[in-house]
Every structure is written in C-alpha cells, then in structure tokens.
Amino acid sequence: MVLGLAWAYQRRLIYFPVGRPPPAASVIEGAREVVLSTGDGLRLGAWYVPGRGGAGETAVLVANGNAGERSLRAPLADALARRGLAVLLFDYRGYGGNPGTPSEQGLALDVRAAHRYLVEEAGFGPDRLVYYGESLGAAVVTELAAHSPPRGLVLRSPFTDLAAVGRYHYPYLPVRMLLRDRYPLTTHLAKVRRPVIVVYGTADSVVPAAQSRAVAESVPGATAVAIPGADHNDLALLDGPEIVEAVVKLAGS
Template identity: 60%
Template sequence: MVVRVSVVVRVALVVLLVLALLVALAWLLQRRLIYFPDRSAPPPAAQVLAGGQDVSLRTGDGLDLGAWLVRPPPGTTDRRVGVLVAPGNAGNRLARVPLAAALAGRGLTVLLVDYRGYGGNPGSPTEEGLAHDVDAARAYLVDRAGIPAERLYYFGESLGAAVVTALAARQPPAGLILRSPFIDLPAAGQEHYPFLPVRLLARDRFPVRDHIGGITAPTLVVYGTADSVVPPAQSRAVADNAAGPVRVVVVEGADHNDASLLDGQQLIDAVTELTTPLSPP
C-alpha cells in the first residue's frame, strides 16, 4: 500500500512538473504563438500597385517603419478620404495588395501599414509597440498625406481590428471597419489553446469589446460564417457592444483567410457605403 501511494505521488509530481514547464514555456514564448511576421522586405510599391509609393513612418519610440501609400489611380475620382489599414498577425503588406487596389479603385487613399518586425521593419511586435505603429501611421496620413482627421477611417483585419479599435479610443476616426474582430486576445487564444490558462498568462490582451463600448464613430463589422480562427460569435459580440451606429456584414461560408474577406465585393461595397457620406471637398 505504501509503495502504491509512493508511485502515485511520483506520477502526480511528474505530471505537475510537465504542466509547470508547459506554462513556463507558454509565458516565455507566447508572442511566437501570436505574431507570425513575414520579415522579408516587400518590393517597391510602384512595382505592385498603380499609384503606390513607399513611405516611412516614425514611431514615438524611435523606429522608422516602411509602409505603402496608395492614391486613387488615374481616371478615378479622388474623394480625399483616407483609410488606414492595420493587418492581421501574419505576412506583410505585399499580401494586402488586392485590398489596397480595390479601395483605391473606389477613390480612397490607402495607407498599408506593416508593424514593427514585419515587412523588413525593425523591432519586435507587442501590444504596446503596435499602438505606437498605428499612431505613427495616423500622424502620417494627417500631417503629411493631407488627409483631414475628420475624413480618416480605420480598417483592421483580425488582430488589426484590435489595434485600430484601441487607436479609435485614443483618436476618434470618421468611421471604423473591423474585419473578423475578436472579443479580446485571451478569448481568441483560449479557442486554440484550451489546455492552457490563457487569460492568466496573456501579456498582450487587446480588449476589443471593452474599447468598442466607448466608441461612437460609425462602425462596420465584417466576418465569415466559417471562420476557423476567430469564432463568428466573438465578432457578433463586438458588434453588439458598439456604442455608435453599427452595420454587420456576414459573408456566408467564408473562412478567416479567404479572398472574400480580403477584397471580396461584399466587403469593398460595404466600405464604400460607409465612406460615401463624405463627398469630395
């Protein structure tokens, strides 16, 4: 009996040790489970986008970040409306070329942002760092690209939806476009790592639902019904908590990274409709 108890105790200790190691690794390496940057530098903007130009954003903590500014192409009316595009957690701005081209084709001036650590940029991504990055992007559009603050929209994909919602809480936009937003990062992470105490461990939290409750700007929420990364219920919860007028566009059968959620007609038409009240000055 004593031997059997001793074996049970030893097994329990081994299990506890393994769990403790898993938790420690999750704490130390969690940002590698959140951010998946393509660190390679994209080609010059003009090679891949009509009307595109390479620009540099200077962050408040001293980084110089590459980005692309895309003006409406020749033959398209320039509506003098800006869209700051904050991407999701993977790739770099080269993957957002179809989105920028589609929006510019509707007369919008688009700034494609790459966060620190993405697209040849220095630094490593964190919640605080990404806030600096989009602050710099907004400042560029207003101070150097000539977009009036009252004619500036924020567009965020997935993680980027969290980044621009926090920006909107600091600097209200003309409108907010959230594609596949989650409630907060721990809630999204728990879906993929159910065996870990994600909410206790999370260093970056991105509380979208909390922020949207204080934002009165017109908001567009777009999500796919087959999203396997951010549960559709989380996107609906964000829309339900918006303090301002909100429109929800549901793309039937779309998964998180499908083209229909990148530059699909439903998405682009909805963005055009949101920005239409701002006629050219």
C-alpha cells in the first residue's frame, strides 16, 4: 500500500505550485507581462525585464525551482537588470495560475517556449543567452542546453538526478524504481560544451552540497562556487552577490 501511494502521489511531493503573481510592473521596474506558447498548446504567463543602464546584448533565461512562482525571483531579475542584462521570468504549467499539470516532459516543453520567446520575439541569438536554473530548474535548463546550447549555464543548487535527492530524503523507498520524472541532469550535462558555473550552499538541507559538487566535478573546466553556511532557500542563494556575479561573468565571457 505504501508503494502504491508513493507511485500515485509522487508528483505532489515533487512539485509545489502556488497561485498567480502580482502585476509585473508593480514588482520590477520596467517589467512587462508576456505570454509563452508551448508546443502542446498551453499559454504560460511570464515577465520580460529589459536591461537597464547597459547595452542589453545578453538575456538570462531563469528556470525556477519546484516551489513558488515568478515574483519570488524578482530580486534576482532586478539585480541582473541593473547590471544591463535582460531577464525572462516564467512559470511552468500548473504554476502561477498557468494551465496544465507539471511533469518532466511538460517542463521541457515550457522552457522551450521561454527559449523561443527570447530568440524569436525578443531577438536574442543563442550566443547571447545565459541559462540560469535553480534546483529543479537546473535540470530543466541543462536538458534544454543539450539541444539548444547557450552562451553559458549557471546551475544553482543542482542535483545529479532526481532519484539521488529522493534517496536522500526517503531512504526507505525504492526511489529509482518508483520515479516517473527522473531529471538526469549529469547525463544531459555531458552533452553540453559551454561554460558552466555551479553555485551551492554548504548547509543545503534540500539538495546536499555533495550532489552539487558532483555536478561541477562531472564537467571539465566547470567553476564551483560554495557559499558557506547557506541553506537551500537562504537569501544568499536567491540574489546574493555570488549568484549575480556568476551570471554577469558568463554574460560577459
């Protein structure tokens, strides 16, 4: 019975969507509401934030973690915009008032819609895009990068694959056998030939620091940035100087 319940309700343990964000302009100066169209016909809410005080030659695609909605990433977007970078914040299906139900396949379609917006509507070439993925979002953008290479990747608190995190939190369950959504980050990362920076907190209680280090060690030449004492949801890992500088560094590389 326990295994049956774990199989049936596992996505409720992985995805934690919440309701609609406030209007973009009330949260970030200059931000505007945009709509992303997915390959399976969904329309997703997103915010486009132009760069301020710079040439605006590079855009940052931000892929959220598994909880909250895009307004929670507004401090990061604002900090990057002040450094002259354009930013796209978006919510996955089922998040932020969007239609649909989240899944690994669905999130892959969602991030492709975000990429398509930046390339086809905002006019950024692939070599002018930086992908930033937060936790689960790190796996989402890495899968995208394997097919649509960016200028560089910043992976914040990444795991090697979802089963590894599951085994850490649920050691009594046969996690790998049960999982529907696997997010094999390091498998996809092996196909990426672009600069990679991994930022993680040494006191992360959600994704163990050892997993993030393993992600960095799996890529020759990757840079690992450890933030001492930082837990998974600490402000230092939201818009701290190490995070902002990692993105700016790749944007200027």
